[in-house]
Amino acid sequence: MKASLSRLPLGILTAFVIVTLLVFSVVIVYGGVNSMEGQLEARMLEKMPANAVEAYRDINSGKVPRPDALQALLASTEGLEEWGDWEVDKLILGFGGVAVTFCGLVGYWLARKISRPLEVLARATQDLRAGDFAVRVGSIRKGAKEVATLVKTFDELAAELESMESRLRFNTMAVAHELRTPLTILQGNLQGMADGVFPLEQERVRQLLLQVEGLSALVEDLRTLSLAAGQKLVTQRQPVDLAVEATQVLGASRVLLGSVGMSVELALQPVQISGDSQRLRQALLALIENATRYAASGGVLRCETGRRGADEAFVRILDRGPGLPDDVSTYSIDLFWRGDGSRSRATGGTGLGLSVVQAIAKAHSGRLEFASRAGGGAVITLVLPRETTA
Structure with missing residues (x-):
């Protein structure tokens, strides 16, 4: 209950704390005045004449007081009424002050427990602003639901900034x-x-x-x-047939492919998407150039287009070269990544080919997939959505 209470929404938690403190205040004042009732009665009797006290006790015990004692009681009551009211007011004010002090301390304690994560978050934000992207707040045990969400979001943002800073370096x-x-x-x-x-x-x-x-x-x-x-790579889209684009790019690349002794196999099925034809041709040409540099020894390049399921289309380049490393994935294609692990420029190219293809794929809400080809070689697939929305 304690843990779940601290994860309530901030508005509900605040209302709950206020109501609880109000109830505590009423209990303290009411209980305090009731506890002092006996002492107040004793002090009142001390101020009354003896026959008035006798009449008061007879009435409380159910007896009929003597006429002179009753008359004395009535006479003394008129004088003690103002005194009694003042004494009761003092008791209410006194216990009210106790209630205010107690509830103030409890409220401060609860507020500190709720707001402490915000203080930690504020310090972490200052560290982040100073350039410490490794700062994290971590999990918190106290705090409202919104505070916990804010802390979690901050940690995710700091992790992303640290990753971006590392990639930038x-x-x-x-x-x-x-x-x-x-x-x-x-x-x-x-x-x-x-x-x-x-x-x-x-x-x-x-x-x-x-x-x-x-x-x-x-x-x-x-x-x-x-x-x-900057989300500006693809600004205009139109219906594009991937088979037609692949035919045009392969036709323009025949001299390049022939210069390294690679023949071409085609398995092109018409499939339309909504995309930027210039960027798609750029991506396909980069995949072909990548194959001519690293897989020319295989002697053959195969290009396939078609549908995958109901919502996706693909362009696939297959070769018979040395293949790709086992740990290659779309998340490991950093700038100047090369499939042979070389950092030299001996094979030509900028080393940005697959990074550019991946960027074009993401700009079309697609992805780049890698696999090993049965019998040796690599398979690189550009998967794109078939939705026609821009």
């Missing part, structure tokens, strides 16, 4: 790592040509242009991820 280091190599190459070669150390040869300029193209691709991929973070 990692991504910043990863961007610096990816930019360092091409910039060093460009700076070294240009400085050498400016100093006359390296001759101005067409082949050398062509190699430098490749580095510039790589930097441009990296900047464009980072821009795509920035738009995704």
